Amino acid sequence: MFRFPAVERHGIVWAFNGEEPLFDIPHLPYPEEEMVVRRTVLKEMPVEPWLVQAHTMDLQHLSLPHDFTLDEDPNDSVRVGPYSVGFDLRARLRGGPHFDVRVDIHGTNIFWQTGTLDGRWFFWIAPLAIPGPGRSRATFVYGARREDGEDTAATEAFLDRARTAMMALFDDDTPVLGTIRFRPGLLTHSDRTLARYLEYVRKYPRDNPARAFLT
Ligand SMILES: [Fe+2]
Numbered sequence: 001m002f003r004f005p006a007v008e009r010h011g012i013v014w015a016f017n018g019e020e021p022l023f024d025i026p027h028l029p030y031p032e033e034e035m036v037v038r039r040t041v042l043k044e045m046p047v048e049p050w051l052v053q054a055h056t057m058d059l060q061h062l063s064l065p066h067d068f069t070l071d072e073d074p075n076d077s078v079r080v081g082p083y084s085v086g087f088d089l090r091a092r093l094r095g096g097p098h099f100d101v102r103v104d105i106h107g108t109n110i111f112w113q114t115g116t117l118d119g120r121w122f123f124w125i126a127p128l129a130i131p132g133p134g135r136s137r138a139t140f141v142y143g144a145r146r147e148d149g150e151d152t153a154a155t156e157a158f159l160d161r162a163r164t165a166m167m168a169l170f171d172d173d174t175p176v177l178g179t180i181r182f183r184p185g186l187l188t189h190s191d192r193t194l195a196r197y198l199e200y201v202r203k204y205p206r207d208n209p210a211r212a213f214l215t
Helices: 049-057 152-177 189-203
Strands: 006-009 012-015 035-041 084-092 098-106 110-117 120-129 137-145
Touching (some): 049 098, 049 152, 084 189, 110 152, 120 152, 137 152
Antiparallel strands (some): 035 137, 084 098
16 A cells, blocks of 8 residues: 655645655745634536646736736746746736735645735635546635734635635636647747746656555
């Protein structure tokens, strides 16, 4: 039997697909006791996790369908490491809220966003499980710090606003997630960050350490 390395953090049990974890699950800047945190498990989606994250790294989609008004070009802030990629996003969303967030993809299936909505800090993380070939199931974990003297209801009201903003983005993305196909040779200069992500995925270590157990 193969035992996947596992750790519990942010209310989730994380398992690493390998003998030893190649990276740690990031910590949040505040302990959970100081925050109001919500967790939601979504229905399965007919798309693999790496493709969902490819959509995140397709920075052209920030303009269409999301209709962001960008303060600066997020392509200029792209970070590519061996086990994570990311960018900074400063923009006004449709309807007026302002995002100043750091977006990271850890591995090929963990969406990690921290930053501010209209100047107030929140986080939104979305690990995607793989319930079967060609499928994803997301867990949304999001929260905000309870500010000094603030009652929980006020923090919850802010989280409602953050959820509304994020779910509007998710609703924009959902119809296209199952339709994404890439054909080598067709990317343009405007797709340069997506191209860097695809190169990252190509190089990303892959393994099935449980194959002897599964077959
Ligand atoms: Fe999106």
